[in-house]
Amino acid sequence: MTRILNEIKMMCICGNGEKVTIYDSVNVTNDPQLLEKVMKKIINMFICSKCGKNEQVHTFLYHDMNKKLAVYCYPTVRAMNYDSLSRDKGRKEAEQLLSSMGTDIRVVVGQDDLIRLIRDYNN
Numbered sequence: 001m002t003r004i005l006n007e008i009k010m011m012c013i014c015g016n017g018e019k020v021t022i023y024d025s026v027n028v029t030n031d032p033q034l035l036e037k038v039m040k041k042i043i044n045m046f047i048c049s050k051c052g053k054n055e056q057v058h059t060f061l062y063h064d065m066n067k068k069l070a071v072y073c074y075p076t077v078r079a080m081n082y083d084s085l086s087r088d089k090g091r092k093e094a095e096q097l098l099s100s101m102g103t104d105i106r107v108v109v110g111q112d113d114l115i116r117l118i119r120d121y122n123n
């Protein structure tokens, strides 16, 4: 299931504001049109139209039910908080459910790694 948390307005350091749609999970089996967004690296990305600054602002779960692949994609800037994130209760429950369905659960930091994994998984 694809889950959108909300749409938030974020301020850039340059003073410009942009709206960002925050996805909690992206299911490319149910919503194949989202795969294009994933491959363009724009899921949960704050992109400033004024100064060009861009960064991922929220972790999301990429889920391909056909390939039984689930990937947690963490933002690179929060990589240091790995321990606290891995103790997240919601994540544990989601993992148990995915495991019971025989899903391969991976973790990546940054969307470049996510795309590499998706591409490699196809081959």
Ligand SMILES: [Zn+2]
Pocket (backbone or CB within 6 Å): 012, 013, 014, 015, 016, 048, 049, 050, 051, 052, 053
């Ligand atoms: Zn800016």
